[in-house]
Amino acid sequence: MANPSLHPYHPIIYVRGFAATTIEIEDAVSDPYMGFNLGSTRARQAWGGDTHRFFFESPLVRLMSEHGYNDLFDNGQDQLDTPGALLPYRCVVVYRYYDEASEVFGSGDTPPMEHFAKRLSELILKLKAKLLENPANHLVPADFRVYLVAHSMGGLICRAFLQNPALGSSEARAAVDKVFTYATPHNGIDMRIVRNVPGWLTFGDVDNFNRERMAAYLALPKGDDVSIVQGFAPQRIFNLVGTNPKDYRVAAGASAWAAGEASDGLVRISNATTHGPGPGGTNIASPRAFVHRSHSGYYGIVNSEEGYQNLTRFLFGQLRMDGVLDIDDISLPIEVQKALDTGKTVRASYQFEVAVSIRAxxxxxxxxxxxxxxxxxxTYAQLFPGADGTVRAPDRSQSPHLFSVFLDPTKSVKASGSVSLAFELRILVPDYEVDGLLFLDRHYEGGYILQRQIIVEAFPGPSAIGGWSLKYGFQETNPGKPGIVADSKPLADGPGVCFSIPIEQKVRPGVKGALRIEARPWS
Known part of the structure; x- marks a missing residue:
């Protein structure tokens, strides 16, 4: 008999990142948790102005203390390899794929990525068999699911296993429910001088991040984009993207310099996300979040509260909310509009900023x-394609996707089961070009066309469209109390509801449009 209490707490397999040298490999295999147990202690300013220490215990410890997970070590032995050991279903397994490359535990030779992917398949089936042996799990084979949580190159191992039919069994692939990646170079690693890591650079298997090599083990055609997910739903993969290169101190900062400012110190922001085919030939971007953390270290992305919050909400949450800004019009400064009206060529670009906070x-x-x-x-041409001097309709495919947030109404601090979030939305004053020259009259760097803090609260209810209703408010007019009922309609692409919040700034340069909040059931 199936045990309905298993969901959403399925076993977690953690897949660590890259180790290049023998010393790094030996350091990795000497840690039973491969770094998933590493926390951080940082200084943080409190409400009174004083500074105190903030302790993040580690993802592993938090999963144990808050969600009842267990490791599989007992009396110095790995219970997964112990005959007769009865394993709990809610467990964390560390995939120790570097053991084979260790001079202590293996041959000292590093196997290729394809081998790591096949062994991941074997590990999943081995875990399934062991969990079925424990009658306390009340597990039937069809109910077994597993989560893959991976850092850096570990995410590529997961994708190789999931995407390449030659690298593992279909039974193991079918058991994977969700994949969470921290700072994975889904589209390879690029450097300032050599761009993509060259295929001939085989030292320490660095060519694993060469796009031609990646296409081979990911079963993709050769090309400049290997971030395409095939054979697995792209919306079931979460990409956590780091944006802090300066605190990545590997190679005395040389890596951060080579990766550039728009990176986590190793992986460029533009290379850290996935997408894939959806229904009707559409292209679906995987959900992602951006946090100001570096690739690893004390300010690293794995050992961070932001990382943990995104991880647990993606794995265990019940509601997904996406925010998309649909822009109907962006007006120009009066002087720039006059130049456009007299036949001059005007170009403009825009930067959209967003920061999302969750209640409590x-x-x-x-x-x-x-x-x-x-x-x-x-650019303006992206938002409103067409020829100069013509009426240009907005291209909704270019509407800025602001966020994907996963929430759990069962953990709501309110009896109503409502979920709430607040976000800062800013549109920066663009650089205008008039006949190829920058227009700087009355330009102040750092100014905004729009700057608003919006609070939304969603309420479950049988009479609501899609099971949810939503209220919103603006912090400057009604602090902390969303009271305006949002217009809503069913989603066209599946179960859920779409809410609309009008956004308008009438003073030139201004903007008119709507914030589209899409709420979907998540499991």
Whole structure:
């Protein structure tokens, strides 16, 4: 008999990142948790102005203390390899793929990515068999699911296993429910001088991040984009993207310099996300969040509260909310409009910033800012394609996707089961070009066309469209109390509801449009 209490707490397999040298490999295999147990202690300013220490215990410890997970070590032995050991279903397994490359535990030779992917398949089936042996799990084979949580190259191992039919079994692939990646170079690693890591650079298997090599083990055609997910739903993969290169101290800062400012110190922001085919030939972007963390280290992306909050909400949440800004019109400054009216060529570009906070959580769940090189960029021609001097309709495919947030109404602090979030939305004053020259009259760097903090609260209810209704408010007019009922309609692409919040700034340069909040059931 199936045990309905298993969901959403399925086993987690953690897949660590890249180790190049023998010393790094030996350090990795000497840690039973491969770094998933590493926390951080940082200084943080309190409400009274004083500074105190903030302790993040580690993702592993938090999963144990808050969600009842267990490791599989007992009396110095790995219970997964112990005959007769009865394993709990809610467990964390560390995939120790570097053991074979260790001079202590293996041959000292590093196997290729394809081998790592096949062994991941074997590990999943081995875990399934062991969990079925424990009658306390009340597990039937069809109910077994597993979550893959991966850092850096670990995410590529997961994708190789999921995408390449030659690298593992279909039974193991069918068991994977969700994949969460921290700072994975889904589209390879690029450097200032050599661009993509060259295929001939085989030292320490660095060519694993060469796009031609990646296409081979990901079963993709050769090309400049290997971030395409095939054979697995792209919306079931979450990409956590780091935006802080300066605190990545590997190679005395040389890596951060080579990766550039728009990176986590190793992986460029533009290379850290996935997408894939959806229904009707559409292209679906995987959900992602942006946090000001580096690739690893004390300010690293894995050992961060922001990372943990996104991880647990994606794995265990019940509601997904996406924010998209549909722009109907952006007006120009009066002087620029006059130049356009007299036949001059005008060009403009825009930066969209967003920072999202969740009720009862003191950390921003995602943040995209110009100063952190993660703002969303659009030109006027992208938002409104067409020829100069013609009426140009907005292209909704270019509407800035602001955020994807996962929430759990069962953990609501209110008896109503409502969920709430607040976000800062800013549109930066663009650079205008008139006949190829920058227009700087009355230009003040750092100014905004729009700057608003919006609070939304969603309420479950049987009479609501899609099971939810939504209220919103603007912080400057009604602090902390959303009271305006949003217009709503069913989603066209599946279960859920779409809410609309009008956005308008009438003073030139201004903007008119609507914030589209899409709420979908998530499991």
């Amino acid at each position: 959580c003191q950390w921003q769940i995602t943040r995209r800012e110009l100063r952190e090189n993660s703002a969303i960029f659009r």
